[in-house]
Amino acid sequence: MNKRKTLKPEGNRRLAFIFFKSYCIYYSKRSVDGWLYRTRNFRHKHRTFPQAQHVFRSSLVPVAATTGWYFHNFFKLLNLEIMEQTNTPAWTVASEVELIYKSKVKASERPAIRSSRDCYQLFINQWDDNKLDFVEQFKVALLNRANQVLGIYEVSTGGVSGTIADPKLIFVAALKANACGILLCHCHPSGNLAPSKADIRLTEKIVAAGRFLDINILDHIILSREGYLSFADEGLL
Template sequence: MHEKEKLTIKSWALDDRPREKLLSKGILALSDAELIAILIGSGNKSESAVALSKRILKESNASINELAKLSVEKLMLFKGIGEAKAITIITALELGKRRRLETALEKSNIHSSKDAANIMQPIIGDLQHEEFWVLFLNNSNKVVAQHQISKGGLTATVVDVRLLFKRALELASVAIIICHNHPSGKLQPSTSDKNITQKIKEASITLDIKLLDHIIITEKTYFSFADEGIL
């Protein structure tokens, strides 16, 4: 092979061509690496797009969620991944995330803490900083809006309670669920988490807007104040 020749999809053996495999066997037959290989189209001088994709996944702990956290700059550290390919990978993963969120919102009547967690996990579960969000509900426990109240650093975010309830009154909400993430993965609420919950609960009683739950979201699971009986 000429030194400058790239290992494009067309140069592979037929069994190694993910596009053809998709057409002949269906998309479910493709591995994560093969799907990524279709996105990037070609590898580098020494490895095919599939081999490059396998290496990227391996260094992401074989996790699509970990891969989704990589920036354009970090993806470009892999030989064969330029800016355009990095942007393509990030865009595809973001679309998948938004599809999951859209599906959750289509079933947005809240019957349990899990329903609320399913809505919020795609939004804040894998962030590297804290964000504080509120789900605003009507009298049928349907989510009429979700709104970011604040975002902060690795371990904390400042919440303006007045802004939270201003939005609730504008939406004529009868109930709210507050949510924030713990980038550390630690589920247990901190003292500040408990304090802000109590502050919001007291305001909700005054305004006759019920605080149904406070949910702490991590990448893989969640903690519910209501389920634990500490609301």
């Protein structure tokens, strides 16, 4: 299994241990030097005790050496433990994905779709009036099992003669809302309601993908300011 070293908070903790280790060694040495310095002064002041420096040196130096040995091995074990923690498998480092859908509309207040006329009224009321005759837009309505509208999702905004609708984005929205049905809709700024070959191919592609996910494509509406065309009514689904 491939493993890799990751510099997480453990790396910062290891750096802190190194600084603390250096701090302890420095002050342990400094304390020994202080004892020896005071021993020299004691010897100069009290020359009747020439063995004082030897006594203090022989008693303090082994203690400092033993303390340094314990510190060295203690931090060595800590560093080893940190290295074992950071050598985690690469597959354990992954982001969690969570899907949440929250509706602000009560179930009893959701509009129900019964016909293509209902589809047209739903979309025309939600469409941006400033863009209806200006550029093409593609939107979808997400329905539950009772054909009640869960929400409307704007897939894309294009130019005067076309727009790109990515089926992946459509089904991402449908799966996130846990929808059972989808209504497709796009506008023709020219006012010509006849579907193009690209419109028919895209509809067939989305219908085929919906069968695998058990999500029904109920209709595809082409709308303009003066009317609409329903793929379901025309037998194009």
